[in-house]
Amino acid sequence: xxxxxxxxxxxxxxxxxxxxxxxxxxxxxxxxxxxxxxxxMAYAIFELPLISAAIALIAITLTTxxxxxxxxxxxxxxxxxxxxxARLTRRFNKKPYQKLAPHASMHMLIFALAAASAxxxxxxxxxxxEPFSTFGQxxxxxxxxxxxxxxxxxxxxxxxxxxxxxxxxAKPFSLLxxxxxxxxxxxxxxxxxxxxxxxxxxxCPVGAILRFIAKHSIFRLAIDDNACxxxxxxxxxCKAGCIDLASKTxxxxxxxxxxxxxxxxxxxxxxxxxxxxxxxxKPDFMPGRRAAIAAIAGGAAGYALPKALxxxxxxPAQILxxxxxxxxxxxxxxxxxxxxxxxxxxxxxxxxxxxESPRSLLKPALNFDLGMCEQNCNLCSQxxxxxxxxxxxxxxxxxxxxxxxxxxxxxxxxxxxxxxxGACAEHCPTQAVRMVPYHNNLMIPQTDPAICIGCGSCExxxxxxxxxxIIVHPVAxxxxxxxxxxxxxxxxxxxxxxxx
Amino acid sequence: xxxxxxxxxxxxxxATYNFKLPYRARAEExxxxxxxxxxxxxxxxxxxxxxxxxxxxxxxLTAAGGLSRFVxxxxxxLVKPNIGWDKTPEEGANTNPTLVKHLIQLCFKAGAKEVNxxxxxxxxxxxxxxxxxxxxxxxxxxxxxxxxxxxxxYTEIDLPHGVxxxxxxxxxxxxxxxxxxxxxxxxxxxxxxxxxxxxxLMGVIWDRRHYHRTDLxxxxxxxxxxxxxxxxxxxxxxxxxxxNGPRGVSTADLATKKMLLLSTDMxxxxxxxxxxxxxxxxxxxxxxxxAALNTGIADLSKLKxxxxxx
Numbered sequence: 001x002x003x004x005x006x007x008x009x010x011x012x013x014x015x016x017x018x019x020x021x022x023x024x025x026x027x028x029x030x031x032x033x034x035x036x037x038x039x040x041m042a043y044a045i046f047e048l049p050l051i052s053a054a055i056a057l058i059a060i061t062l063t064t065x066x067x068x069x070x071x072x073x074x075x076x077x078x079x080x081x082x083x084x085x086a087r088l089t090r091r092f093n094k095k096p097y098q099k100l101a102p103h104a105s106m107h108m109l110i111f112a113l114a115a116a117s118a119x120x121x122x123x124x125x126x127x128x129x130e131p132f133s134t135f136g137q138x139x140x141x142x143x144x145x146x147x148x149x150x151x152x153x154x155x156x157x158x159x160x161x162x163x164x165x166x167x168x169x170a171k172p173f174s175l176l177x178x179x180x181x182x183x184x185x186x187x188x189x190x191x192x193x194x195x196x197x198x199x200x201x202x203x204c205p206v207g208a209i210l211r212f213i214a215k216h217s218i219f220r221l222a223i224d225d226n227a228c229x230x231x232x233x234x235x236x237x238c239k240a241g242c243i244d245l246a247s248k249t250x251x252x253x254x255x256x257x258x259x260x261x262x263x264x265x266x267x268x269x270x271x272x273x274x275x276x277x278x279x280x281x282k283p284d285f286m287p288g289r290r291a292a293i294a295a296i297a298g299g300a301a302g303y304a305l306p307k308a309l310x311x312x313x314x315x316p317a318q319i320l321x322x323x324x325x326x327x328x329x330x331x332x333x334x335x336x337x338x339x340x341x342x343x344x345x346x347x348x349x350x351x352x353x354x355x356e357s358p359r360s361l362l363k364p365a366l367n368f369d370l371g372m373c374e375q376n377c378n379l380c381s382q383x384x385x386x387x388x389x390x391x392x393x394x395x396x397x398x399x400x401x402x403x404x405x406x407x408x409x410x411x412x413x414x415x416x417x418x419x420x421x422g423a424c425a426e427h428c429p430t431q432a433v434r435m436v437p438y439h440n441n442l443m444i445p446q447t448d449p450a451i452c453i454g455c456g457s458c459e460x461x462x463x464x465x466x467x468x469x470i471i472v473h474p475v476a477x478x479x480x481x482x483x484x485x486x487x488x489x490x491x492x493x494x495x496x497x498x499x500x
Numbered sequence: 501x502x503x504x505x506x507x508x509x510x511x512x513x514x515a516t517y518n519f520k521l522p523y524r525a526r527a528e529e530x531x532x533x534x535x536x537x538x539x540x541x542x543x544x545x546x547x548x549x550x551x552x553x554x555x556x557x558x559x560x561l562t563a564a565g566g567l568s569r570f571v572x573x574x575x576x577x578l579v580k581p582n583i584g585w586d587k588t589p590e591e592g593a594n595t596n597p598t599l600v601k602h603l604i605q606l607c608f609k610a611g612a613k614e615v616n617x618x619x620x621x622x623x624x625x626x627x628x629x630x631x632x633x634x635x636x637x638x639x640x641x642x643x644x645x646x647x648x649x650x651x652x653x654y655t656e657i658d659l660p661h662g663v664x665x666x667x668x669x670x671x672x673x674x675x676x677x678x679x680x681x682x683x684x685x686x687x688x689x690x691x692x693x694x695x696x697x698x699x700x701l702m703g704v705i706w707d708r709r710h711y712h713r714t715d716l717x718x719x720x721x722x723x724x725x726x727x728x729x730x731x732x733x734x735x736x737x738x739x740x741x742x743x744n745g746p747r748g749v750s751t752a753d754l755a756t757k758k759m760l761l762l763s764t765d766m767x768x769x770x771x772x773x774x775x776x777x778x779x780x781x782x783x784x785x786x787x788x789x790x791a792a793l794n795t796g797i798a799d800l801s802k803l804k805x806x807x808x809x810x
Contacts, residue, residue, distance in 0.1 A: 376586050376627060377627070430749060489742055
């Protein structure tokens with residue numbers, strides 16, 4: 001069993017390393033993230049019509065049905081993060097792990113509430129407790145901005161040539177998001193410090209599903225009564241608190257498959273085996289009726305309450321990523337994993353700074369302080385693990401309208417200072433903002449909203465402060481513009497002689 | 501590593517990071533200041549027409565006395581093309597990569613120790629570097645692409661002769677190079693009316709918004725008063741963006757002019773370039789402003805122009 005544990009450790013370290021590197025340096029390790037997101041339960045469920053999602057779901061289900069919740073200790077980034085936190089904090093807490101109450105009904109209630117609420121149109125509770133998004137929020141809100149600052153500060157030290165360290169640009173800190181991330185990380189750390197993987201068997205929705213499957217696993221870890229000397233080493237090693245040596249039982253539905261118990265046993269008393277259908281087995285897990293009531297009550301409340309309390313989203317207050325289509329659709333499908341936030345090369349995607357409703361809390365929106373939505377880029381739509389940002393082909397993305405321009409002449413440098421500027425028109429990819437003759441030989445911006453894609457180039461580069469002279473408003477529905485056929489230049493052809 | 505050596509390492513690193521030598525132009529750099537009077541009977545402007553960009557560059561350099569007149573053995577060269585936009589070479593928004601590559605190869609042939617290339621781009625820098633195909637061209641020629649997207653790569657310098665622009669944060673590579681070759685592409689420009697030699701130097705400073713907010717034309721002209729000027733200016737005017745510049749909407753904005761200009765005088769070369777763009781002489785205010793600051797000559801009748809048609 002020690003070998004099995006070491007294999008688990010090896011896989012876990014490799015996967016966590018990939019996740020962490022991808023979240024800290026998406027520009028370099030992005031492919032690792034896109035590869036790993038396809039192994040996630042969130043992807044498998046939310047992208048279900050897709051073949052790859054179905055394969056992922058079947059693979060996870062079959063593995064769990066065969067040997068239990070291997071997923072929780074090898075593929076789940078939050079599970080692995082908890083293991084890392086446990087390793088780092090256990091040295092300060094000498095108190096060994098103890099057996100935990102199953103909390104089956106509570107787990108079911110939380111799961112039912114969150115899942116039904118998501119179905120009812122309010123996905124926020126689910127996205128806060130879902131492990132993949134929680135991991136993403138923690139990294140996008142705390143570690144990634146810190147790492148970006150570190151990389152950009154150290155880049156000039158190392159070299160001015162392009163190198164591994166130099167490619168990250170500073171990411172914006174979002175105070176609200178960082179606060180939520182800190183709360184999530186602090187809560188997780190305290191929970192792990194006190195009671196190991198208690199989150200996985202009380203709150204985690206993926207845990208709730210896998211727990212149900214693992215209850216019926218074909219091969220399960222069990223304590224061999226004849227070999228066991230009741231030394232309690234396994235109980236003290238069990239992060240999930242699912243071993244009860246008083247009755248010499250191992251609740252395999254809650255086991256996260258870390259195999260620490262088996263590795264700690266000096267008498268090889270913990271082994272995989274087919275469960276014996278003995279009458280003596282205590283059915284102490286999931287008293288069917290209570291859990292069923294919890295599920296039904298939670299489901300009903302979760303579905304009904306948001307419907308009654310939250311109005312449907314109309315036009316969003318902030319600009320949504322290209323491919324979000326409508327606020328209603330986007331706020332219902334985004335799981336707030338913030339992969340787009342960390343991946344956006346120009347750092348314009350960040351969580352809503354001032355959410356207009358609970359629906360938009362933690363959801364990504366565009367902010368043009370640090371850049372513009374690059375016309376040739378469709379990265380966010382490629383990587384969104386749940387297609388909340390729909391895939392948009394690169395050539396279509398160039399014409400995708402995510403906002404509309406408003407020019408405020410009274411603030412513009414040309415008007416206030418009588419000086420040429422033209423920064424907005426210079427950056428406009430479609431010439432929805434273009435310079436037209438004005439008095440005193442000046443040129444002044446003129447807008448054509450019909451061909452504006454709302455990329456924010458003009459707003460980003462406008463030099464007027466504190467309020468910019470040109471800004472972009474969100475649109476209720478993302479559409480595609482049609483570019484007019486360009487007129488031929490009046491006089492083409494190579495000149496016969498020099499014009500000077 | 502024990503604690504003491506760790507602490508000294510960290511403090512050494514910290515010191516390196518914060519330690520910035522004040523920039524002072526060396527005497528020989530000042531001498532490189534673009535000559536308003538051409539030396540040794542060479543033409544002030546060489547204008548070539550009708551060949552491929554590479555052919556025209558070779559002809560222009562020969563007429564100007566060869567690149568070895570400007571690049572000496574063991575020198576550090578900076579080539580500053582326009583890489584401002586995430587556009588392909590066919591779209592005519594960035595300097596032709598084959599021209600960049602050929603020039604770098606010539607620099608090495610003339611004995612350059614290293615050739616660096618950068619631009620403070622408008623679009624995301626990695627996309628610009630790669631889609632302009634300039635990054636690949638530079639690597640193939642053996643040059644180095646430098647980063648320019650962080651403020652820490654820039655050093656503040658004084659421009660005592662500037663009217664509106666008194667200080668500017670200039671890329672360190674500009675200050676540390678022995679030879680600077682300004683290699684813009686000629687384009688229409690919505691704000692500045694034209695982008696060529698002088699406007700291309702907005703890509704070596706950090707805060708372009710400051711130019712726009714203050715007085716775009718005057719700031720462009722003021723920057724030409726910098727002690728260390730481009731040693732040589734070469735304008736790629738093969739495929740010229742005549743409208744919707746500097747980014748361009750489609751290739752319908754381009755006109756094939758098949759020209760290339762070369763001069764040590766930024767003001768003179770921009771005056772000639774304005775004619776190619778069919779602009780009115782007084783339309784591009786920064787040209788007259790730079791001439792008023794005595795950083796170059798805008799009166800083409802006073803200059804020796806060599807016109808070559810291939």
